Amino acid sequence: MPGDGRFLKACRRQPVDTTPVWIMRQAGRYLPQYRATRSRAGDFLTLCKTPDLACEVTLQPVQILKVDAAILFSDILIPVEAMGADLVFTEGEGPKLSSVRTRQEAGRLHVPDPRLETGFVMDAVKLIRRELDPMVPLIGFSGAPFTLASYLVEGGGSKSFRHTLAWMYGDPEGFTALLDMLAETVIAYCSAQVEAGVQALQLFDTWAGVLSRRLYREFALPSTRKVVQALKHLGVPIILYVNGSAPFLEETAASGVDVLSVDWRLSLAESWERTRGAVALQGNLDPMVLYGGPAVIEREAGRVLAEAPLQGHIFNLGHGILPDTPVEAAQHLVEAVHRLGRKEI
Amino acid sequence: MPGDGRFLKACRRQPVDTTPVWIMRQAGRYLPQYRATRSRAGDFLTLCKTPDLACEVTLQPVQILKVDAAILFSDILIPVEAMGADLVFTEGEGPKLSSVRTRQEAGRLHVPDPRLETGFVMDAVKLIRRELDPMVPLIGFSGAPFTLASYLVEGGGSKSFRHTLAWMYGDPEGFTALLDMLAETVIAYCSAQVEAGVQALQLFDTWAGVLSRRLYREFALPSTRKVVQALKHLGVPIILYVNGSAPFLEETAASGVDVLSVDWRLSLAESWERTRGAVALQGNLDPMVLYGGPAVIEREAGRVLAEAPLQGHIFNLGHGILPDTPVEAAQHLVEAVHRLGRKEI
Numbered sequence A, B: 001m002p003g004d005g006r007f008l009k010a011c012r013r014q015p016v017d018t019t020p021v022w023i024m025r026q027a028g029r030y031l032p033q034y035r036a037t038r039s040r041a042g043d044f045l046t047l048c049k050t051p052d053l054a055c056e057v058t059l060q061p062v063q064i065l066k067v068d069a070a071i072l073f074s075d076i077l078i079p080v081e082a083m084g085a086d087l088v089f090t091e092g093e094g095p096k097l098s099s100v101r102t103r104q105e106a107g108r109l110h111v112p113d114p115r116l117e118t119g120f121v122m123d124a125v126k127l128i129r130r131e132l133d134p135m136v137p138l139i140g141f142s143g144a145p146f147t148l149a150s151y152l153v154e155g156g157g158s159k160s161f162r163h164t165l166a167w168m169y170g171d172p173e174g175f176t177a178l179l180d181m182l183a184e185t186v187i188a189y190c191s192a193q194v195e196a197g198v199q200a201l202q203l204f205d206t207w208a209g210v211l212s213r214r215l216y217r218e219f220a221l222p223s224t225r226k227v228v229q230a231l232k233h234l235g236v237p238i239i240l241y242v243n244g245s246a247p248f249l250e251e252t253a254a255s256g257v258d259v260l261s262v263d264w265r266l267s268l269a270e271s272w273e274r275t276r277g278a279v280a281l282q283g284n285l286d287p288m289v290l291y292g293g294p295a296v297i298e299r300e301a302g303r304v305l306a307e308a309p310l311q312g313h314i315f316n317l318g319h320g321i322l323p324d325t326p327v328e329a330a331q332h333l334v335e336a337v338h339r340l341g342r343k344e345i
Helices: A006-011 A032-041 A044-049 A051-065 A078-082 A103-107 A119-131 A145-154 A162-170 A172-196 A213-234 A246-253 A268-274 A287-291 A294-307 A327-340 B006-011 B032-041 B044-049 B051-065 B078-083 B103-107 B119-131 B145-154 B162-170 B172-196 B213-234 B246-253 B268-274 B287-291 B294-307 B327-340
Strands: A087-090 A094-097 A138-143 A200-204 A238-241 A259-261 A280-285 A313-317 B087-090 B094-097 B138-143 B200-204 B238-241 B259-261 B280-285 B313-317
Touching (some): A051 A119, A051 A327, A078 A172, A119 A172, A145 A162, A145 A172, A162 A213, A162 B294, A213 A246, A287 A294, A287 B162, A294 A327, B006 B200, B032 B051, B051 B119, B078 B145, B103 B172, B119 B172, B145 B162, B145 B213, B213 B246, B259 B313, B268 B280, B268 B294, B280 B294, B287 B327, B294 B327
Parallel strands (some): A200 A238, B259 B280
16 A cells, blocks of 8 residues: 555654655656657647656656655646646747636636546546556645646746736735635645545645745635645645745645645754644755765755654655756665665664 | 935934835836937947946936935946956847856956946946935945856856856855955945945845855855955945845844845845844835736835834835836835835934
């Protein structure tokens, strides 16, 4: 049963033999095997929407890196497309969406039925669960409502998030209605993933770091909490990742999640202190350490482990692994964490 | 004397009649008058290097917005170019520099004599000081050593700062030597600006928010402190701006500056508490508020004022004003701050 492994134990702050580790974006472009599958798929969305290809890339890092968990390969914008937004990926430019900037435009979206409208995701989960070592847990994921809203409102990625913030300041009720619809979407989407076979869920609120503490409290936190409350009864651990959570770390912990995945800016010791040990912590090696060679990787991984709580730590990067990271660096990291993180129990 | 105005008083945490205000990038593309001067100059670097054009755009916002301080118009990379790095601006792409990624490459740079090698900046300061209302203080500026180093190492702007961080992790002594040379450069450059006639200095450590608290302490803070210590005797207030300073706000205050210019993520009340009232605060309206129309601007400016310390607050944005901001919004903001910030003394 995947329930017995060190990843799930650490999510529940139970004792483990050694620190579990996985890597955000571990199924990604830094792996030659990923690039080969991706090139067979043709384009990125086809890779996401073809269950056996999505399964293939999900499994690759488990075999190549020996990580303690697999994470479903998909794109954060898949449920948003299913809501009725047009989604296009152009090489080197990132995603483009039909933008939603008014209540009226939001009114044209719907809460999709995840089994019908994103059935390929659930098929991928089922297939991965069949193909994956039964001892290795599979993490499902979704964007958190605020981050999905920001993609929708900006019509893609953004540096300034100007349209999203203008809407939040100018029409808080309208923006909250959009967040509510996204929360419902995320709840249904994550529930279907659990039903299809994932053992944990990670919510990515990647862009919430653009918010002031006040706006996080007023918008992002209530919508995240709604999602977490609705998913709690499914019994799988829920992880929340926010890049740049230092201004409102206490609030992210108050969302009710089991695990906070934190970036590299604050030490795990300080994060643990600020969240009073109420959640497990995932992270938080600076991804740039992987360019430093074996000695730097050992030193910095050791430092993260030294600052981590004894129970309730899942090792990860503080942000996704970059496409030009050497594969050997990622392999070395996983090996080093398992070696250096060994507990005497 | 410009020393009598409310801006300088607030920098020294003395009582003022009403809250002083200026806007980061107030001399910028959102002003039609700036665009006209810029187009006469031809390219951006010519605008920076022609004292009467730099003077013209420096004065524009004082007249148009009625702000309480002017800030020298220049580019953060001017002293870096004078160190020996090739600098090119391409339309819509931002600056490109010849990158410096090794001790050997850094060894080819030199600490420039600011009067000889950036004489056009000092000429601009003298000219502005002659043309500007004597009651309006002029702020000089420089990048802080870490931010200048990151531009040099990346060869321009960056999203990941991967080469900078790889150098910091892999060869801390070599990177520190580069920071030392940059600190010397900044000290000489700022001293020359004071000699030429500025009444205050702002150090921009714009990119330091990418650093962990530990790396900020180890690299950015000591080099900033070195600069501040060397400039203290000049008797002008020193302001430090870091975008994303929440993880290490206490350390930015420990740099010895008189004023911290903070982004919008933490309230001024929380920033004041964390820095124990040891420094004046500048900021911190989210620039996106300026897209919200008059009622939103009034409400949010009022909120910033309500959270500000009674003495020792200079109103500003938490980041530079964006190029498509309506001029009337900026005008309204300045008027509203002066009206709502009135003190009973």
